[in-house]
Amino acid sequence: MIKVSNLHKSFGKVKAVRGISFEVRDGEITGLLGPNGAGKTTTLRMLYSLLPPDEGEIRIDGLDPTRDAMAIKQTLGVVPDGRGLYTRMSARENIVYYGELHGMSRKDIGERIEELVETLDMADFIERRTEGFSQGQRVKVAIARAMVHRPQTVLLDEPSNGLDVMSTRALRRYILGLKEAGHSVVLSTHIMQEVAALCDRIIIIANGQIAADGSARELLEKSGCDSLEDAFVRLIGSEEGLLA
């Protein structure tokens, strides 16, 4: 459960986020959709307490990232855009490291990794060093690493970037599984099909502001368009950044 109200963030003269408010409910997948540079990643970074907001309030399960950063980090699972695996360590070692940083016991981590290997289908490469992994394998390890401590809230930044069709399908199945298990999931993306296939709620962000907020059907009705893509362009008011 995430509540965000009137969020602002500037970097020097650049106003990256200008008054964003939204809610994310448990058991739902919420998509942050927007062109590149719209402020999606900045918003996510404020959620996982990497950046302090200049103004506005965030509550994740009642906790404030600016004050209860450590507690919030325990309840969050984050897959950032960069993935950032350690290439000189095996997939398992990467995951164990994060488990230990969450203070989990060796035994607990071992059991959890067995579960994750099963659900994410990682048995083939779990013991291999991540150097030279395919994008799909990398995303799986990054997800397993983010999920090792069984977080309630899951934040995914551009999760399907660079994935082939099979990997994308597997990823979508996994994200839908999270929703069924009652997690609240936020994913940021600029890919329309992804939002259409996954999200219960869509929040369209453009120029650091919310251009629209609602289910896919609501957005279509609001814009009077037939396709989500047209609706998207209509709602953000330009095609700028879409092709980037």
Next chain:
Amino acid sequence: MSRLATVYKKEVRENLRDRRSLFNSVLLGPILFPILFIGLAYFASSKQQERVEQVLEVPVVGAENAPNLVSFLEQQGVVIQTAAEDPEASVRTQEVQVIIRIPEQFGEQWKTGKPAVIELIADPSRRESDIPMQRVRGLLNAYGAQIGQLRLQLRGVSPTIRSPIMIKDIDLSTPQSRGMLVMIMLPYVLMITAFTGGMHLAVDSTAGEKERKSLEPLLINPVPRWQVMLGKMAATATYAFASLFLTLLAFRFAFPLLPTGALGVDLSLSAKAIGGILLAVGPVVILAAAMLTTLAALAKSLREAQSYMGLVFMIPMIPSLIFMVNPMKPETWMMAIPMFSQNLLIGEFVRGESVSLLWLIMSMGSTLLIGFVFAAVAATLFNRPRIVFSN
């Protein structure tokens, strides 16, 4: 604190798998420096011997003006050559290193009992001319002294009247203290090792993580950032300390291989000296780790961090250079200066002197203090949000 240990263990283990990191800590200090050392010593001693034992060939201009002097030189084994037309030019181009010129008025001055002028043409700024110059000068002086004595004796004066004082050297240096090359170089090498040993790890685990984008997810874990920083810094210090220890061990085995002629003495690093040096330089390792981590955290990219590392080489160099140019007697106040005090202490340990506890505590304390200041700066840098942004 167990999270700090987790970060530490991961950095140590991951870098063991990195060839470049191992190269920096294991190869450079412990293997390359001793080899360089032995090589240089051999080279220096063989060159020196060569020049001392070589037949001295000296062109003489105006040999006919002083036939007795020339035959004296020949008796001493000097091969007299005819000089080129322009002796100055041939010295300038280093065709020959030393030329003797006997001016025409030599015979006249000689006969009238005035000091007869002999010109020695050489370029003392060329170090390779040092030895031939000294040898020629020595021979000429010997000739002068011999004739001087004869002249006094002819007039019935005892030659000792010319020697109102006699200087007698009483050598108080211990055998170890004479190994000047080692005394100057060893502290420098050890200080450099304290920096280079962990350099790669510091850069890789901070600026490198930033660039590979693994720092952002790492910092999303519920671990206070100062603990992440300290874990990385401790791993850096561990690598540097291991490198330092291996370097000392390598030198212990390398010293017996040094040509004794080069140093004039046999040098050895006792286990006790090694222990003392590790104790004295240990704080430098911590200071270095804190400094490197700070710089690596400041850098926006791996390349920027690496360019800072070139500057870091200068830091341990400065006190060593000051010491090289201006050797000083260790005094208590000097022990409060980080890096400089270790230079002096290493010297004391190698000389086999007992080092006062006060000195050791002052040196360690002042160095650790600066180290903690840098560590605090690094922790502050880690707390800035922009630590994770690479460009």
